Amino acid sequence: MPAQSDQRERDVEEFFHHLTPQELRDRFGLPGGSTVDWLLERLAHDANRAAFVARVGGRVAGVLDCVRDANEIEFGIVVATEFRRRGIGSALVRRLLAATDRSGTSLIASCELGNTPALGLLRGLGFRRRALRGGTVWLEERSAARDHNETTVA
Numbered sequence: 001m002p003a004q005s006d007q008r009e010r011d012v013e014e015f016f017h018h019l020t021p022q023e024l025r026d027r028f029g030l031p032g033g034s035t036v037d038w039l040l041e042r043l044a045h046d047a048n049r050a051a052f053v054a055r056v057g058g059r060v061a062g063v064l065d066c067v068r069d070a071n072e073i074e075f076g077i078v079v080a081t082e083f084r085r086r087g088i089g090s091a092l093v094r095r096l097l098a099a100t101d102r103s104g105t106s107l108i109a110s111c112e113l114g115n116t117p118a119l120g121l122l123r124g125l126g127f128r129r130r131a132l133r134g135g136t137v138w139l140e141e142r143s144a145a146r147d148h149n150e151t152t153v154a
Contacts, residue, residue, distance in 0.1 A: 008051075008053060009043070009044060011053060011060045012040070012043065012051050012053060012060065012063055013040050014060070015053075015060040015063055015080070016040060016063070016078075018080075019078065019080070020081065022081075023078060023080065023081060042067075043065060046067070048067055048068045048069065049065065049066065049067045049068075050065070050066055050068075051063050051064065051065045051066070052064040052066075052092050052095050052096060054079075054088045054091055054092055056083055056086075056088070060080075061079060061080055061083035061086075061088050062077065062078060062079035062080065062083060062088040062089060062092055063077070063078055063092075064076070064077045064092035064093065064095070064096060066096065068105075071104060071105055071106060072105065072106045072107075072108055073096070073100065073105055073106070073107050073108065074108045074109070074110075075093075075096060075107065075108070075109055076109065076110070076111075077089050077092055077093065077109075077118070079092075084117070085117075089117075089118070089121050090121055090124075090125065093121065093122070093125055094125070097125070097141070106140055106141065106142050107127070107140065107141040108130065108138060108139070108140050109122055109127060109138070109139050109140075110136050110137065110138045110139070111136070111137055111139075112135055112136060112137075113132070113135045113136065113137050114135070119137065119139075122139050122141075123139070125141065126141050127139035127140060127141045128140060128141075128142075
């Protein structure tokens with residue numbers, strides 16, 4: 001399993017390094033010429049961080065990266081431009097939802113106010129606006145917490 005994990009880390013690193021300046025702005029709000037080396041370093045060495053990878057034809061098409069903090073997981077998604085509008089972002093978020101089902105964990109995502117596709121994807125999966133700061137919308141999915149606290153009467 002460690003060899004598979006090492007390969008995934010290399011694939012994620014390669015994917016992030018091949019993102020266009022626009023893709024970096026869409027996902028991270030980074031100005032042109034910026035890198036995501038800080039994120040790769042944290043993914044490699046921070047036990048509270050993880051990434052889910054979506055592949056198409058053996059190629060990394062998208063990545064959902066997340067960080068756990070107490071009872072929340074903050075995450076972001078980036079899908080390579082040529083793979084957008086194929087359900088890859090939805091599949092990645094659904095994978096995170098499944099992994100945290102009934103855990104009591106709130107899922108938090110942020111995106112730029114003008115990123116209509118991302119907002120539509122997240123709202124379609126049950127995320128609701130938590131906050132608006134500047135041009136950034138923070139969304140939260142709390143149904144996992146409700147499921148965790150639900151009582152069944154037999």
